[in-house]
Amino acid sequence: MRTLTTTEELAEFCRRARNEAYVTIDTEFLRERTYYSKLCLIQMALPGEDDSDAVLVDVIAGDISLEPLFELFRDTGVVKVFHAARQDLEIFFVEGGVIPDPLFDTQVAAMVCGFGEQAGYETLVRKIAKTSLDKTSRFTDWSRRPLTDAQKTYALADVTHLRVIYEKLAAELQRTGRTAWVQEELGTLTDPETYIMRPEDAWKRIKTRSGAPRFLAVVRELARFREAHAQAEDMPRNRILKDDALLELASTRPKTMSDLSKSRLLLREARKGAIAEGILQAVETGVTCPPEDLPQTGKERDRGPVDQGLADLLRVLLKAKAEKEAVAQKLIATSADLDDIASGRRDLRALSGWRHEVFGRDALRLCAGEIALSSNGKSVEIVELSPA
Structure with a gap:
């Protein structure tokens, strides 16, 4: 496995990456003793089936500038693939004031594709890549040098398996027409305000x-x-x-x-x-x-009295819709969202965008008394009500 320790080596790898459709990225860092995360290692991999196009970037052992990586982040012709990207993106935003564009987060995509709420990387490796991870190095001190072979193998696996996970999730999103759903969800992750702590x-x-x-x-x-x-x-x-x-x-x-x-x-x-x-x-x-x-x-400012019976019906509707569409319930609406809807609020994310198509339209119709819910013993069905 190859470890990069100089700016020139990083720049060369990033030049190669800019000729590819995507690059997978992960980081190892420490935050137990500091406010800002201490970046220790960056892992990257280009499309492929082995470790030959995967590298470790040692930001501690070497004398290295991350500017070539930030230039890659700004290249809109290459998709930057992460899993559960928020903490990684915060590190890069603090370090270089840059957010990767375009971005793909496999955890978000997995929720849209029916893998449950906040699917872990290990779960996706097992279910999509059809292999397992060696977890023995998960809680090691990534700031200590030299890194062991076990640490390097563990770190590299975070980006090599990510390639097949990305490719299969991206294909599934394309097949189901849900690519735009993921892009909508990434709005918070790609907003600089997310990483500015006032x-x-x-x-x-x-x-x-x-x-x-x-x-x-x-x-x-x-x-x-x-x-x-x-x-x-x-x-x-x-x-x-x-x-x-x-x-x-x-x-x-x-x-x-x-x-x-x-x-x-x-x-x-x-x-x-x-x-x-x-x-x-x-x-x-x-x-x-x-x-x-x-x-x-x-809550005090915006929410009125909650119609608890209506809120309970909305929960039944949400569960039915989530199961039908194979989307994680919490990605569509939270319990607080349902209480807000039952109290009369309408300026909610759960009622806009793709959520409106999946859940919000029928949620509003349920609130208006235009539909009812019926159980046939196996599933919940929507019943159209005639105007009074």
């Missing part, structure tokens, strides 16, 4: 049981401080303040260092110094936030 928006990722505006204001300020500090120091969020401790502080609202010392969940490092001072300042900012600047959750 401290002022960090609170929206925290699950809270209370929607009280003042409580949320403190959560917002604590999350803002944590995110900004994590970015500045390049350290994991949870090394500063775990979510459960953040929510505890938003409830108890400490005012002094002495108050902080009473927290059950606060890490030792957060009880003193810059982190402790940042926490106290964030709490004070949230507590004194003007009423007009208090946050609200989307």
Whole structure:
């Protein structure tokens, strides 16, 4: 197996790749001790049936610039194939400010092709490539050098098997006319906003049981401080303040260092110094936030009362439609989406695009009383209702 350690070697491989229809790509990285992922290895493979056109790019051992790879990412004549691409794309966006175009994500394609929700790479290797993976190197430290032969073999398998998976999924999408479905789903992955982590928006990722505006204001300020500090120091969020401790502080609202010392969940490092001072300042900012600047959750702002009976019928309809079309249910609509529809909301992804054709049109007809659902013992059928 070939390992590239210089910019010239990478540039030569990327020149070859630009003459191919696609290239498969994966990465190995570490993120346990940093905010930003530490890229350790890049794997790539060109179309073929063996390892001769597959390489490892060692970004640690060699003196290498990734600009040739970024140029390949910008070449719209070559499809860049990943599996579960989000973290890989975040790394490349942070490193080079670039997102591969065009992009193909085999996990997204697999959901559209009936392989279930978030089908893992190992599952697709077994079901499509008809082989198995050696998982012994999965949790090794990819930053240590030299890499072992077992690590290299494991890493290379992440892109060599991906070739046949891509080819078969792409063919199936073409056969079923669902290629555009996958492209629609990739909109989030190819949007730069997906990878820009703004401290002022960090609170929206925290699950809270209370929607009280003042409580949320403190959560917002604590999350803002944590995110900004994590970015500045390049350290994991949870090394500063775990979510459960953040929510505890938003409830108890400490005012002094002495108050902080009473927290059950606060890490030792957060009880003193810059982190402790940042926490106290964030709490004070949230507590004194003007009423007009208090946050609200989307649920409180947009959702009215949920017709639970209608929501249950929508769940039955979704299950029937997903089974008929062989598409993962959660890819079409989430449980929250169904509750939103049953509450009267209509500005939802589940009611637009390809989802409208598969599910949304009949979901709206069900809400309007134009159809009913009937069971014949084996499946659910739609029954047209005559106008009153």
